[in-house]
Amino acid sequence: MMICLSCTESTLKADLELIRTNKDFIDAVEIRADFLSPDEYSLLPELPSSAGVPCILTFRLPADGGMDSILSAAGRAGVMTGALRGGWAYVDIEDDADPETHRELIKTASENGTRVIRSFHDFSGVPENLVQRMIDNSDADRCIPKAAVMPKCSGDFIRLAEAFQSLSAYRANSMGYSCTGGPFLSDYILVGMGAFGFPSRIMAAAWGGMLTFASAGKTTAAPGHISPRQMVCDYNFKNITAKTDVFGIIGNPVMHTKSPMLHNEAMRKNRIDAVYLPFETDDPASILDNSELLNLKGLSVTIPHKQKVMGLAYGLDEAVEKIGACNTLVKKDGWFGYNTDWKGFLKPIETEKLGGERALVVGAGGASRAVVYALLSIGMEVTIVNRTAEKAAALAADFGCIGGGMDLLPRSGRPAGRASGFSLVVQTTSAGMEPDIDQNPLPGFDFTGVRIVYDIIYAPDETRFLAEARAAGCRTINGFPMLKAQAQEQFRLFTGCEME
Numbered sequence: 271m272m273i274c275l276s277c278t279e280s281t282l283k284a285d286l287e288l289i290r291t292n293k294d295f296i297d298a299v300e301i302r303a304d305f306l307s308p309d310e311y312s313l314l315p316e317l318p319s320s321a322g323v324p325c326i327l328t329f330r331l332p333a334d335g336g337m338d339s340i341l342s343a344a345g346r347a348g349v350m351t352g353a354l355r356g357g358w359a360y361v362d363i364e365d366d367a368d369p370e371t372h373r374e375l376i377k378t379a380s381e382n383g384t385r386v387i388r389s390f391h392d393f394s395g396v397p398e399n400l401v402q403r404m405i406d407n408s409d410a411d412r413c414i415p416k417a418a419v420m421p422k423c424s425g426d427f428i429r430l431a432e433a434f435q436s437l438s439a440y441r442a443n444s445m446g447y448s449c450t451g452g453p454f455l456s457d458y459i460l461v462g463m464g465a466f467g468f469p470s471r472i473m474a475a476a477w478g479g480m481l482t483f484a485s486a487g488k489t490t491a492a493p494g495h496i497s498p499r500q501m502v503c504d505y506n507f508k509n510i511t512a513k514t515d516v517f518g519i520i521g522n523p524v525m526h527t528k529s530p531m532l533h534n535e536a537m538r539k540n541r542i543d544a545v546y547l548p549f550e551t552d553d554p555a556s557i558l559d560n561s562e563l564l565n566l567k568g569l570s571v572t573i574p575h576k577q578k579v580m581g582l583a584y585g586l587d588e589a590v591e592k593i594g595a596c597n598t599l600v601k602k603d604g605w606f607g608y609n610t611d612w613k614g615f616l617k618p619i620e621t622e623k624l625g626g627e628r629a630l631v632v633g634a635g636g637a638s639r640a641v642v643y644a645l646l647s648i649g650m651e652v653t654i655v656n657r658t659a660e661k662a663a664a665l666a667a668d669f670g671c672i673g674g675g676m677d678l679l680p681r682s683g684r685p686a687g688r689a690s691g692f693s694l695v696v697q698t699t700s701a702g703m704e705p706d707i708d709q710n711p712l713p714g715f716d717f718t719g720v721r722i723v724y725d726i727i728y729a730p731d732e733t734r735f736l737a738e739a740r741a742a743g744c745r746t747i748n749g750f751p752m753l754k755a756q757a758q759e760q761f762r763l764f765t766g767c768e769m770e
């Protein structure tokens with residue numbers, strides 16, 4: 271399975287520089303001629319010998335996601351025909367390109383030993399006839415069919431995974447000379463664009479495509495491309511096979527998450543044949559129900575699915591029931607749900623001997639529930655305050671502690687930490703998180719005398735809330751140690767091994 275760097279610079283010199291800096295991670299390159307300035311076209315024949323890896327020549331039309339060009343379709347075909355004498359391994363021609371206009375190009379490809387990739391693009395979804403159209407494109411000339419489609423939901427993503435499966439099965443049959451009766455299929459390229467399609471860019475290594483595309487320049491060639499270095503270093507791409515166990519995170523949105531880096535590094539260090547992927551998910555059931563197809567063994571769960579997945583598991587641990595949120599699913603006979611957030615939260619304060627002392631929790635959402643559960647488990651006396659008093663009161667009633675609006679805090683000019691004797695103050699709301707870093711859920715709070723102030727936000731490193739606490743002399747903790755510790759706990763549940 272090849273990693274193909276898609277080059278989208280305006281000069282071939284710049285493309286070659288990109289190839290040079292990525293050479294350790296790539297097996298092929300695609301030159302997107304539609305990004306080149308026209309005075310570069312005459313240099314195209316020299317490119318393959320300078321690149322040193324198999325090259326694909328693509329001159330994408332605007333309708334298929336290409337750049338605007340002053341050339342007509344015939345002019346474009348002429349440029350590509352002229353380039354092919356330079357020893358290009360592949361040339362990409364859209365399956366709806368006019369045969370008459372492209373006759374000379376296809377003939378020249380055949381004379382030069384250049385294989386034709388017959389491609390089509392669908393930015394509106396995953397078409398019903400995806401597999402059949404690809405098989406039809408794999409015609410007697412032994413073209414390589416390629417499709418780039420845009421899954422718009424988890425259901426589309428599953429249909430894409432099934433398309434890989436069908437194409438690989440068809441290929442195995444047609445290669446083995448069996449009775450498919452249809453066109454011969456040797457290789458195929460299938461691409462899932464966008465966030466919903468992203469896992470297919472990595473899983474193509476297991477599912478059977480010929481190559482996967484990556485970008486490294488200033489412009490990303492297609493939605494969802496990552497760099498070849500990320501493919502290899504962050505996703506262990508070169509070690510993925512059909513036997514590789516799959517783990518991941520389901521959420522919406524999820525592409526920003528750092529979890530794949532943490533888990534994949536730990537998989538590598540523990541020599542476990544597994545990969546961890548971000549699954550943008552609008553419908554968790556469609557991912558969970560297809561665990562066999564995806565070879566899924568475990569999932570992290572994030573916003574907004576932590577409640578919804580509880581109804582999809584055959585069993586839940588006690589903390590999940592009490593907190594009312596599940597952030598970890600492990601595939602056993604069915605899916606079993608855990609919550610590792612509360613253990614992760616306790617990790618940075620586990621040596622502090624806080625039992626019997628008073629804690630103030632700011633916020634009364636899902637994250638707050640895990641924090642309150644954790645603090646009660648170590649014997650702290652908990653007070654919850656929230657912008658919406660009723661939510662804090664309801665949460666407090668659930669856990670048998672004190673809760674209400676901000677007015678619950680004693681005021682002597684400003685709400686006081688010291689007067690209330692809080693040893694620990696925990697910020698659990700989203701206020702102050704990037705990009706709204708100026709927000710503070712408890713402006714003017716008097717932190718003097720509070721021993722530890724803990725904000726579960728990790729971006730930015732230091733929220734305004736935490737900066738004020740530090741200025742008042744408190745020990746401060748941000749959300750990164752919690753993120754790391756809950757991932758360590760998940761990794762233990764997933765693999766039985768330790769994440770450093």
Ligand code: ATR
Binds near residue numbers: 636638700710711
């Ligand atoms: P999560 O699962 O991350 O906890 P949530 O369940 O939506 O998310 O809860 C968000 C929490 O952040 C709530 O306590 C919310 O306060 P309200 O209940 O009053 O909505 C709190 N929150 C969000 N933005 C806030 C802000 N700007 N100031 C104060 N509290 C805020």
